Amino acid sequence: MTAPVSRRPLWTVVGLLAAAAVALWVGALRGGGAAQSALAVLALAMVAAALATAGWLRRALGLVVAAVAVVGAVVAAGRGGLATVLGMVAALLLAAAAALLAVHGHRMPRMGARYRAPGGPAKRDPWDELDAGRDPTV
Numbered sequence: 001m002t003a004p005v006s007r008r009p010l011w012t013v014v015g016l017l018a019a020a021a022v023a024l025w026v027g028a029l030r031g032g033g034a035a036q037s038a039l040a041v042l043a044l045a046m047v048a049a050a051l052a053t054a055g056w057l058r059r060a061l062g063l064v065v066a067a068v069a070v071v072g073a074v075v076a077a078g079r080g081g082l083a084t085v086l087g088m089v090a091a092l093l094l095a096a097a098a099a100l101l102a103v104h105g106h107r108m109p110r111m112g113a114r115y116r117a118p119g120g121p122a123k124r125d126p127w128d129e130l131d132a133g134r135d136p137t138v
Contacts, residue, residue, distance in 0.1 A: 010050070010108040013097045017047045017065070020093035024072065027079075027086030035075045036087060042068060043094065050101065054110035062101030069094035 024032070024040035046068070049061055069091045076087020126136035 007109055009100055009104045013050050013100050013108075014047055016093045016097035016100070017043050017050065020072075020090040020097070021047070023086045023090035023093065027076070027083040027090065030082045030086070032076070032079050032083035032087060036072075036079075036083065039068065039072050039075065039090070043090070046097075050097075052111060054108075055106050058105035058108065059102055062098045062103075062105055065094055065101060066098035069098055 021040045021043035024036045024043060028034070028037035028040060046061065046065055050058065053061055072087055072094060073091035076084050076091060079087060129136035
């Protein structure tokens with residue numbers, strides 16, 4: 001029996017990644033430089049990746065997010081002032097998202113899962129159905 005799928009961890013990951021992107025972007029505007037703005041764009045791309053992947057691929061994404069968190073902390077340490085603080089906050093947010101993805105990623109819902117029939121037979125190609133003289137819409 002499989003564990004029930006909860007949407008909460010996935011939306012938590014999305015929120016953490018989006019908050020990290022905002023923190024990196026504001027840090028880049030406050031003197032963080034091009035590296036922080038590039039990491040902000042990467043964090044936004046990871047939002048899309050977290051939503052689009054499933055299973056072991058989503059867990060692997062957790063490792064990538066962890067690596068980006070380390071890079072973000074290193075980049076932020078080389079700056080000063082508000083850019084450093086925001087970069088470190090973003091690194092912590094990325095690390096939290098990475099932990100959730102690595103631990104719970106395989107149990108998070110996947111795109112289009114609600115539209116699949118549970119345990120139903122795989123559908124044949126509609127063209128094969130037409131060739132066989134059957135209506136593929138029923």
